[in-house]
Amino acid sequence: MSDHFLITDVNDSSSANxxxxxxxxxxxxxxxxNRLAMISLVIIxxxxxxxxxxxxxxxxxxxxxxxxSAYEKPSWQNPLGTDIFGxxxxxxxxxxxxxxxxxxxxxxxxxxxxxxxxxxxxxxxGKWLDEIIVxxxxxxxxxxxxxxxxxxxxVLRDKVLFKGTSYEVSLAGMxxxxxxxxxxxxxxxxxxxRGEVMKHKEREYVTAARSFGCGNFYIIFxxxxxxxxHLVIIDFSLRFxxxxxxxxxxxxxxxxxxxxxxxxxxxDDARLELARxxxxxxxxxxxxxxxxxxxxxxxxxxxxxxxxxxxxxxV
Amino acid sequence: MKTYIIRRLxxxxxxxxxxxxxxxxxxNVVGGDxxxxxxxxTASAETIAEIRHEYGxxxxxxxxxxxxxxxxxxxxxxxxxxxxxxxxxxxxxxxxIRDRRFIIDIIKEGAGASLSLTVPxxxxxxxAALAISLLVAHWRGTKFDRILVVLCVVGMSMPYLSYIxxxxxxLGYKLNLFPVFGYEPGLAAVQYLALxxxxxxxxxxxxxVRMYRTIILDEIGADYxxxxxxxxxxxxxxxxxxxxxxxxxxxxxxxxLAIPFLFLGSLLLERFFGIPGLGYLTIEAIxxxxxxxxxxxxxIGALLYLxxxxxxxxxxALVDPRVKLK
Numbered sequence: 076m077s078d079h080f081l082i083t084d085v086n087d088s089s090s091a092n093x094x095x096x097x098x099x100x101x102x103x104x105x106x107x108x109n110r111l112a113m114i115s116l117v118i119i120x121x122x123x124x125x126x127x128x129x130x131x132x133x134x135x136x137x138x139x140x141x142x143x144s145a146y147e148k149p150s151w152q153n154p155l156g157t158d159i160f161g162x163x164x165x166x167x168x169x170x171x172x173x174x175x176x177x178x179x180x181x182x183x184x185x186x187x188x189x190x191x192x193x194x195x196x197x198x199x200x201g202k203w204l205d206e207i208i209v210x211x212x213x214x215x216x217x218x219x220x221x222x223x224x225x226x227x228x229x230v231l232r233d234k235v236l237f238k239g240t241s242y243e244v245s246l247a248g249m250x251x252x253x254x255x256x257x258x259x260x261x262x263x264x265x266x267x268x269r270g271e272v273m274k275h276k277e278r279e280y281v282t283a284a285r286s287f288g289c290g291n292f293y294i295i296f297x298x299x300x301x302x303x304x305h306l307v308i309i310d311f312s313l314r315f316x317x318x319x320x321x322x323x324x325x326x327x328x329x330x331x332x333x334x335x336x337x338x339x340x341x342x343d344d345a346r347l348e349l350a351r352x353x354x355x356x357x358x359x360x361x362x363x364x365x366x367x368x369x370x371x372x373x374x375x376x377x378x379x380x381x382x383x384x385x386x387x388x389x390v
Numbered sequence: 391m392k393t394y395i396i397r398r399l400x401x402x403x404x405x406x407x408x409x410x411x412x413x414x415x416x417x418n419v420v421g422g423d424x425x426x427x428x429x430x431x432t433a434s435a436e437t438i439a440e441i442r443h444e445y446g447x448x449x450x451x452x453x454x455x456x457x458x459x460x461x462x463x464x465x466x467x468x469x470x471x472x473x474x475x476x477x478x479x480x481x482x483x484x485x486x487i488r489d490r491r492f493i494i495d496i497i498k499e500g501a502g503a504s505l506s507l508t509v510p511x512x513x514x515x516x517x518a519a520l521a522i523s524l525l526v527a528h529w530r531g532t533k534f535d536r537i538l539v540v541l542c543v544v545g546m547s548m549p550y551l552s553y554i555x556x557x558x559x560x561l562g563y564k565l566n567l568f569p570v571f572g573y574e575p576g577l578a579a580v581q582y583l584a585l586x587x588x589x590x591x592x593x594x595x596x597x598x599v600r601m602y603r604t605i606i607l608d609e610i611g612a613d614y615x616x617x618x619x620x621x622x623x624x625x626x627x628x629x630x631x632x633x634x635x636x637x638x639x640x641x642x643x644x645x646x647l648a649i650p651f652l653f654l655g656s657l658l659l660e661r662f663f664g665i666p667g668l669g670y671l672t673i674e675a676i677x678x679x680x681x682x683x684x685x686x687x688x689x690i691g692a693l694l695y696l697x698x699x700x701x702x703x704x705x706x707a708l709v710d711p712r713v714k715l716k
Contacts, residue, residue, distance in 0.1 A: 214408030217699075219651055219691040222672070226413075226688050229676055230421040316547075323549050324658070328676055342551050349559045361552040368547035376543075 098305065098382065105381035112377035118370035122172055129173035137166065149355050156355035158344065167336035168359045174337040175364075178253045179318035183311055185257025186264060191307060193261070194268030195295050199276050208269070212262045220259070224321060227255035228330040252331050256321050264310045271303045305382045312375035316368045323364065338364050391707070398700045406478075409692040414474045417685045419451065424679070445484075445682070446473050483686040488678040493686045496671060504655030504667030506579055511590035512652055516645055518591065519598035524629050526599070527606040538599070545596025553593040554662050561585055571664045586659045605640045609633045638709050646702040650694030654687070 106112050128134035141162060149156040154165045197208035215223065231251040275281065276299065284294050319338075325331040326339025338360040345357035424447075442448040450456070450469045461468075477483050483493040522538070529535050562570040568585035609615070610633060618628045655669035664670075668687065675683035 210404055210408060213405050214412060214692075217405055217409060217692040217695045218412070218688055219654060219695065221657060222654070222684075222688050222691050225672070225676065226416055226684055229679075229684060230416045230681075234420065320549055323551060327551055327658075328673065330676065338549075339551075342549065342555070346555060349555060350563065357552070357555065361549060361556075364549045364552075365547050368549075369543060372543050372547055 102305075102378070102381040106377060109377050109381075112374050115370035115374040115377070118366060119374060122176065122367050122370075125169055126173040126176040129170055130177070134169055156353075158356055162336075164341075164356050164359050167341060167356075168338075168363050170336045171338040171341060171360065172363065172367075174249065174332055174335060175319050175322055175367075178249055178256070178322045178337075179315050181253040182256035182260070182318045182321075183315060185253065186261035186314075187307060187311065189258070190261030190264035191268055191300070194265040195272050195300060195303075197265070198269040198272030199291065199295050199299065201273075205269075208265070212265050215259065216262050221324070223259045224255050224325065225328065225330065227259055228252060228325050228328075231255055232330055249332050249335075249337075252322055252325050255325070255330075256318055260314065260318070263314070264307065267306050267310060268303055271306060272299055275299050275302055309375070309379045309382060312371065312378050316371045316375070319364065319368065319371075391704075395700065395704070398703065402696050402700075405696060406693065409689055410475055410478045413478070413685045413688050414471060416688075417681045418470050418474060421681055424681070445487075446470055449473065478689050481690075484682055486675070486683045487680045488674065488683075493683055496683070497668060497686065497690065500655070500666060500668040500671045501653050502667075503573060503575070503579075503665050504660065504669060505652060507583055507586055507590070507659060507665055507667060508652040508655055510583065510587045511594075511656070512648060514587070515591045515594050515598055519595060519602050520634075520641070522595075522599050523602035523606050524634065526603050527610055527633075528625065528629060530607060530610070539603070542596040542600040542603075545592075546600070548593070550593055550658065553589055554658055557585065557589040557592075558662060561588070571662075573663070573665045582663065582665070586656075586663045586665065590656060590659055601644070602637075602641065605637050606633060609637045612636070639706065642705050642709060643702055646705050647695070647698045649701070650698035651691070653694055654691050 106116075125134065129136070139162065141160060143157045156164050158164055158167065193208050193211075197205040218226075228251050231254055234251070272295075280298060281294055284298050289297070322331060322337065323339035323342060326337050327343045329343075331337060331339055341356050341360035345353070345360070348354075348356060439448070447470070452471050453469055481494055485491060486493050486496060526535050526538050558570060562568045562585055569582055573579060573582050614632060614636070615628060618632050623632075653668065654672075655665075655667035657669035657673055659665070660667045660669035661673045672684065672687050674680070675687070
C-alpha cells in the first residue's frame with residue numbers, strides 16, 4: 076500500500092499460503108526480512124543491556140567519582156570529556172540510559188495497567204460503565220498533554236503518600252516523573268482497546284464461550300484480551316519514545332531527577348555550557364536520545380506494519 | 391445545526407466538571423496547604439493564619455458542616471471544593487502567589503505574545519507539511535520519497551530541547567543571524583520571533599509530514615483518483631483539486647484541534663527566547679511553585695480544547711456535505 080520504506084516485505088506471502096501461520100509467526104517473518112527494523116532492534120537491545128548493567132552496578136557505578144578537572148575536552152582518557160565537577164560525561168550518559176529506560180518502562184507499565192483493563196471493561200460491558208470510563212478519559216484528554224503531565228509531576232514531587240502508615244511511599248525524584256507520565260498517558264491505549272473489544276464482543280467465539288457458561292471476566296481475560304493484545308504491544312513500542320522525551324522535558328523543568336544524572340538533566344546543564352564552548356555534554360545526551368528514539372520509531376513502525384497494517388492511522 | 395451546537399455544549403458540562411475535579415484533586419487534595427512554606431521560617435502564627443485565610447486553605451475540604459450549623463444550608467458549600475468550582479466557572483482565579491497580580495489579567499496579557507509566536511509556527515508548518523507531503527505522495531515509491539521518510543523519522547527522533555538549544559547557539563549566537571533573546575511588543579517583535587518560529591517549524595515538520603503523507607497516500611489509492619487519471623486529467627489537477635479536497639477531513643481534525651492550543655503558547659521556546667507569553671508564565675509558575683496559576687492554566691487549556699472539538703465537528707459539516715449535524 077503506502078509505506079514501502081518501512082515494510083520491505085511485499086514478496087511472497089499472498090493470503091493464499093499464509094493460512095496455516097499464526098499472527099505472530101507471520102509478523103516475525105515480516106520483521107526478520109526488514110533489515111532496518113532488525114538493525115533498530117539490535118540498537119534497542121544494546122541500550123537495554125546497558126541499562127541492565129548499570130542497574131546491577133556492573134557499569135558506570137562510579138559515575139560520581141571525579142576523573143579530572145572541570146570541562147575537560149574529550150580525550151582518550153575521557154572519551155566524552157568532563158562536566159563542571161570533573162565527572163566523566165561518558166559514565167553519565169551510561170547512567171542516564173538506565174534512568175531514562177527505567178522511567179519509560181515503568182511509565183509504560185503504569186499506563187498499560189490502567190488503560191488495558193479500563194478499555195476492556197468499557198468496551199465489553201458498555202452502558203453506564205462505558206459512560207463513566209469515557210467520561211474519565213475525555214476529561215483527562217481535554218487537558219493539554221504537556222500541561223497535564225507537568226501538573227501531575229508538579230504536585231507529586233517530593234510528596235509522601237500514606238504518611239504515618241506502614242505503606243509510606245516517598246515520591247522523591249524519578250518516582251514522581253514516571254507516576255506523572257504513567258497516570259496521564261493511558262488514554263490512547265484505553266480508547267484503542269475499547270473500540271477493538273466492542274467489535275470483538277459481537278464475534279462468534281465470544282458467543283461460543285458464553286454458551287459454554289464462561290463468566291464475563293473469564294471471557295474478557297481469557298478470550299478477548301489475547302485477541303487484542305497486539306494493540307498493546309504496538310502502542311507500547313510507539314509510545315516508549317514519547318516517554319523518553321517527556322522525561323527529558325520534565326527534568327529540564329526541574330521536575331525530574333535530582334542527585335543522579337539523566338539525559339534531561341545533562342541537556343539542562345548544557346544550557347549554560349554551550350556559550351562557553353562546552354558542547355560535549357549536550358552532544359552526548361542528544362546523540363544518546365537520538366539513536367534510541369530513531370531505533371524505537373523505526374522498529375515500532377515496522378512492528379505495527381507487520382502485525383496490523385490497518386493501524387497506521389490509528390496509532 | 392443550532393440544536394447540534396447546543397447539544398454539544400451541554401455534553402461539555404460533565405467534562406468541564408471533570409476537569410474542575412481533576413484540578414481540585416491535584417492542587418487542593420494532593421497539593422494542599424503551603425502556608426507555612428510561603429510565610430517563611432520566621433513568620434508568626436498570625437501571618438501563617440492570614441495566608442491560609444487568603445488562599446482559602448483554612449476552609450474544610452469538601453463540605454463545611456460547621457458553617458452549615460451556624461449559617462444554615464448555604465454555609466455547607468463554604469468549602470475549598472465549592473470555592474474552586476466557583477473560581478473556575480467565573481474564570482476568576484484569584485491572585486498569583488509570586489507577584490500577587492490577578493491571574494486572569496496575567497493570562498490576558500500573555501496570550502498576545504504567545505499567539506505572535508505560535509500562529510506563524512502553526513500556519514507555516516501546516517502549509518509546508520501539506521505541500522511536502524503532496525509532493526512526496528506524487529513521487530511515492532521513488533528514492534526521493536524514501537529519503538524524505540527517513541528524514542522525517544530522523545527529525546522526529548531529535549529531542550525538542552536539542553533543536554532549541556542548537557538552533558539558538560548556532561543561528562543566534564555563533565552566526566549572529568538573529569537576536570538570541572528578548573521580545574518587544576508590536577512590529578519590532580518580528581526580529582525576535584524569527585528564530586523561535588524557524589525552530590518551532592523545523593522541529594515539528596518531521597512528524598507532520600509523515601502524518602499528512604499517510605493521509606494523502608490513503609487517498610491516492612482510491613478509485614476516484616484512477617478515474618480522474620483515466621479521464622486524462624493532469625497530475626497537479628488531481629493532486630490539488632481531487633486528493634487535497636478529499637484528504638481535508640483528517641487534516642481538519644488535526645488543524646482545528648491544534649488551534650486552541652496556540653493560545654497556550656510554547657513552553658520551551660518562550661522560555662529559551664524570553665518571550666513573555668503563557669508558556670513562559672507557566673514555567674515561571676512551576677519554578678516558584680505557584681499552584682493557582684498552574685491550576686488556572688490547566689483549566690483554561692481544557693476549556694479551549696473542548697471548544698476546539700466542537701469547532702472541528704462544525705468544520706466537518708461545512709467541508710463534507712455527507713456529514714449532517716443533528
